[in-house]
Amino acid sequence: AQSVTQLDSQVPVFEEAPVELRCNYSSSVSVYLFWYVQYPNQGLQLLLKYLSGSTLVKSINGFEAEFNKSQTSFHLRKPSVHISDTAEYFCAVRMKTSYDKVIFGPGTSLSVIP
Amino acid sequence: ETGVTQSPTHLIKTRGQQVTLRCSSQSGHNTVSWYQQALGQGPQFIFQYYREEENGRGNFPPRFSGLQFPNYSSELNVNALELDDSALYLCASSSPGQGTYEQYFGPGTRLTVT
Numbered sequence: 001a002q003s004v005t006q007l008d009s010q011v012p013v014f015e016e017a018p019v020e021l022r023c024n025y026s027s028s029v030s031v032y033l034f035w036y037v038q039y040p041n042q043g044l045q046l047l048l049k050y051l052s053g054s055t056l057v058k059s060i061n062g063f064e065a066e067f068n069k070s071q072t073s074f075h076l077r078k079p080s081v082h083i084s085d086t087a088e089y090f091c092a093v094r095m096k097t098s099y100d101k102v103i104f105g106p107g108t109s110l111s112v113i114p
Numbered sequence: 115e116t117g118v119t120q121s122p123t124h125l126i127k128t129r130g131q132q133v134t135l136r137c138s139s140q141s142g143h144n145t146v147s148w149y150q151q152a153l154g155q156g157p158q159f160i161f162q163y164y165r166e167e168e169n170g171r172g173n174f175p176p177r178f179s180g181l182q183f184p185n186y187s188s189e190l191n192v193n194a195l196e197l198d199d200s201a202l203y204l205c206a207s208s209s210p211g212q213g214t215y216e217q218y219f220g221p222g223t224r225l226t227v228t
Contacts, residue, residue: 004156032215043118043204043219044157051215090156094215099170100145100208102217104156 002027004091004105012111021076021108023091031093033074038088086112118207118220126226127195135190135223137205146188151202200227
């Protein structure tokens, strides 16, 4: 069975400071990895994904995540956060051998303080 | 290109009643997945429909059922509502043949069971 752990339920950070949101997963088979963002009262939006190739993936708005197979981690980072980054962030995995089922972590609430 | 839409936006039902939620998939997507997101938690996979057939199911009882129509829109039906069914229900569409492994989420339906 697959599972996703996000140890930090809430992360407060000052504007323009760096941030790291941690994600670890457990799976007996290879997986694809995703980060989704959810703004208040909205659905989920894909932030970035790792399918294969380079272990460092980047989004268009400055976020990046690095896949670490030995540590089964996919931490999300941003060197300088903005007020608009305040949201809920979900790490998720999908099995490479399965239908399109995605397992989500419990989420990390990022609050950017002015 | 039209995104994923869901209706209604909000719904209040009484315990024991039945409810139907609707989802229109994004243009060109033939797969629809449904998720339940309880307050403060990550989305939980309910089931997935591909070409009008259920092709995967999470750990939800049979009173959660669904349909997919020839235009790939979908319904989620929940019978004998319980208080714990109160949640945000998210629909996501995808097209496995595109090889992107992305799911596009709708804004959700907020169901409150009293």
